[in-house]
Every structure is written in structure tokens, then in C-alpha cells.
Amino acid sequence: MIRLAAPGDEAALTGFLSRHLETSMFLYGNLESQGLAASTHPHATRFVLDEQDGVVRAVLGLSNNGFLMCQAPQLAPVQARAMARLLGGRTAAGMTGDDAQVATFLEAVMPAPQLDTVEPLFTLDLCRLPPVAATIRPPDRSELALLTGWFAAYMQETQTGVTSGAAERARDAIQGGPVRLLLRDGQPVAMAGINAAAGDAVQVGGVYTPPQLRGQGFAGQVVAALLAERRRAGATRALLFAASDAAARAYLRIGFARIGRYRMALWRPPAVIGEAAG
Known part of the structure; x- marks a missing residue:
């Protein structure tokens, strides 16, 4: 029925x-x-x-x-x-x-x-997450313009949204959304968020590093630090899908394994x- x-x-x-x-x-x-x-x-x-x-x-x-x-x-x-x-x-x-x-x-x-x-689908048992030394934090109000630009660039690059919605996503992140910024010398260099959570699992999304800062491992670091935070809150498993070969390599380096196609x-x-x- x-x-x-x-x-x-x-x-x-x-x-x-x-x-x-x-x-x-x-x-x-x-x-x-x-x-x-x-x-x-x-x-x-x-x-x-x-x-x-x-x-x-x-x-x-x-x-x-x-x-x-x-x-x-x-x-x-x-x-x-x-x-x-x-x-x-x-x-x-x-x-x-x-x-x-x-x-x-x-x-x-x-x-x-x-x-x-x-896109390839990946999973990670969070007990296997490697040690994380990166510093992350939620965005603050002073970073609205920065985040708006990052979200617009992310949506344009992945073709997953209309860039006019970038400011709304940035405001949501600043108002308590599950987005974290990776810091280097006190400055944001990458972001990642959680786009779904259910049971004891979380799904990572919105991973972005500005083009001029890529190639330094920031994507993997921000994801690992975000997941370490979620593990402390009780999550035991993570999932994500990769938008590029470079992203896939970053996730493999921190322990993710490919399990399917999304x-x-x-x-x-x-x-x-x-x-x-x-």
C-alpha cells in the first residue's frame, strides 16, 4: 500500500x-x-x-x-x-x-x-578520526561580508544554489548554524558545516577554501576539527560526498572510505x- x-x-x-x-x-x-x-x-x-x-x-x-x-x-x-x-x-x-x-x-x-x-559518497567511523590540532570557531557578525562571499563562491563553483541566497546562508551561520571557520594566524582560511544530523551520525557539507589558499590541506583540517567537535558531542559516524577529486583526496587523507555514489x-x-x- x-x-x-x-x-x-x-x-x-x-x-x-x-x-x-x-x-x-x-x-x-x-x-x-x-x-x-x-x-x-x-x-x-x-x-x-x-x-x-x-x-x-x-x-x-x-x-x-x-x-x-x-x-x-x-x-x-x-x-x-x-x-x-x-x-x-x-x-x-x-x-x-x-x-x-x-x-x-x-x-x-x-x-x-x-x-x-x-559524486562519490564517503563514510568515517569517528573513533578512527586522527588527532586534530587545528583551531576552529563559529563565525561572528563582523564576518558577514566574508561569509557571504564564500557562500556565493561555493554555490557558483558547485552549481548547487543561487548566489543571491548567499547572504541568507551567511546570516544563518552567524546566528548559530552548524558552520565552523578554520583559523590561521587568527584569520579564517576555510569553512565547513553540517548539512544533516540523524541518530548518532552527521553529514558534512559546505566545505570551502578560497582558491588562493588551496593546496595547504585546509579543507581536510577544517573537516577533521569539525568532526572532532561533533564526536565530543556524541556523534559516532560521519558521511559526506565530494564535489571534486581534490576534495576526495582530502577526505581520504583523514580516514574517510568511499562507499557509493550520491x-x-x-x-x-x-x-x-x-x-x-x-
């Missing part, structure tokens, strides 16, 4: 998503932080369940900020179309998830995206769910 999730389904959803943690962090994190009650929060998510004999076998989510997410092992086109119908012609600005699952969903349900990238698609403007090309 395919249906919309409702309050009371939290335990079943958590049990299913936790078994597929590596490619479910956005789904799982949104569920954990926002629950299933109606909300206007950007990360509040409408969940579609596919159940068999009362057991969840697939999940499709659409957040208020327009991102589709799926966890559907062995997803078939007919299953993707049936789940998408319950989203009622809503629009999506993007989709993330396991490479093969997202590819099936895109072909069955969506028009061609303007951006469609596949896909991201973006539509500009947002696309109607269910209007597959052709």
Missing part, C-alpha cells in the same frame, strides 16, 4: 531509514528535527510510504523548500510513479539520494534537470512532479 505518512508513523520510518543511513541523511534528519506534524519550516517534509504487510519498503519525501528525497531499494518505475502521484502535482527545485534510485525516479517521473551530478539534480525554475519528459 502506498500512502502519506501521518503522526504515529515515526517509529516505522525511523527504523527503515536507520537501516539505510548512508543515503538517507536528509530524509532521516528532517524527520528527526521536524517530525510529521504540519509545519511551515523549510525542512518540514511530506513523506510518502510504500508498505508491504505493514512493513515500510520505500520512502519518498518532499520538503517545504522543494527538495525531493528518496530511499527505495530496488526502485521500479511503476513504483516511482505511484508514489509521486500522492504529491499532487507539487513542484521540486531539486532531488538528492542514492545514484541508481534517483536515476530511476528522474526517468520515470520528472523532466530533465538543468543540473544532474553524481546524486543531485536541480531544476531552474522548479519542475512539476510527475511531468516526465516525453
Whole structure:
């Protein structure tokens, strides 16, 4: 049976998503932080369940900020179309998830995206994190212009957002968002953040070093220091996906191991769910 999730389904959803943690962090994190009650929060998510004999076998989510997410092992086109119908012609600005699952969903349900990238997925058991001597801290109000520029450059370089949103991301970081700056001689030289947290796992995102400062190991250092901080707070596992070969090498150097392929698609403007090309 395919249906919309409702309050009371939290335990079943958590049990299913936790078994597929590596490619479910956005789904799982949104569920954990926002629950299933109606909300206007950007990360509040409408969940579609596919159940068999009362057991969840697939999940499709659409957040208020327009991102589709799926966890559907062995997803078939007919299953993707049936789940998408319950989203009622809503629009999506993007989709993330396991490479093969997202590819099936895109072909069955969506028009061609303007951006469609596949990146290597990495994991690290935080008990294996090497010793970290780097100094990091949250950004402060005096760094709004610096962070706005960094976020704009990051989004332009990775093609993962509209640069007009850089100032908002910078303000969120300064107001307590999970972003940390790496310091050298008292000056910020790189940044990294957490883009999802669920259970005892965290997912790293937004890693950026200005071009003129690259090649000095700053990306790996800021990620390692951020994860050391999260380990002290109770996290035991980290995940991330790499946007470049250089980033991948930095993550391998601090102990990450590649475990799969992660896909991201973006539509500009947002696309109607269910209007597959052709």
C-alpha cells in the first residue's frame, strides 16, 4: 500500500531509514528535527510510504523548500510513479539520494534537470578520526561580508544554489548554524558545516577554501576539527560526498572510505512532479 505518512508513523520510518543511513541523511534528519506534524519550516517534509504487510519498503519525501528525497531499494518505475502521484502535482527545485534510485525516479517521473551530478559518497567511523590540532570557531557578525562571499563562491563553483541566497546562508551561520571557520594566524582560511544530523551520525557539507589558499590541506583540517567537535558531542559516524577529486583526496587523507555514489539534480525554475519528459 502506498500512502502519506501521518503522526504515529515515526517509529516505522525511523527504523527503515536507520537501516539505510548512508543515503538517507536528509530524509532521516528532517524527520528527526521536524517530525510529521504540519509545519511551515523549510525542512518540514511530506513523506510518502510504500508498505508491504505493514512493513515500510520505500520512502519518498518532499520538503517545504522543494527538495525531493528518496530511499527505495530496488526502485521500479511503476513504483516511482505511484508514489509521486500522492504529491499532487507539487513542484521540486531539486532531488538528492542514492545514484541508481534517483536515476530511476528522474526517468520515470520528472523532466530533465538543468543540473544532474553524481559524486562519490564517503563514510568515517569517528573513533578512527586522527588527532586534530587545528583551531576552529563559529563565525561572528563582523564576518558577514566574508561569509557571504564564500557562500556565493561555493554555490557558483558547485552549481548547487543561487548566489543571491548567499547572504541568507551567511546570516544563518552567524546566528548559530552548524558552520565552523578554520583559523590561521587568527584569520579564517576555510569553512565547513553540517548539512544533516540523524541518530548518532552527521553529514558534512559546505566545505570551502578560497582558491588562493588551496593546496595547504585546509579543507581536510577544517573537516577533521569539525568532526572532532561533533564526536565530543556524541556523534559516532560521519558521511559526506565530494564535489571534486581534490576534495576526495582530502577526505581520504583523514580516514574517510568511499562507499557509493550520491546524486543531485536541480531544476531552474522548479519542475512539476510527475511531468516526465516525453
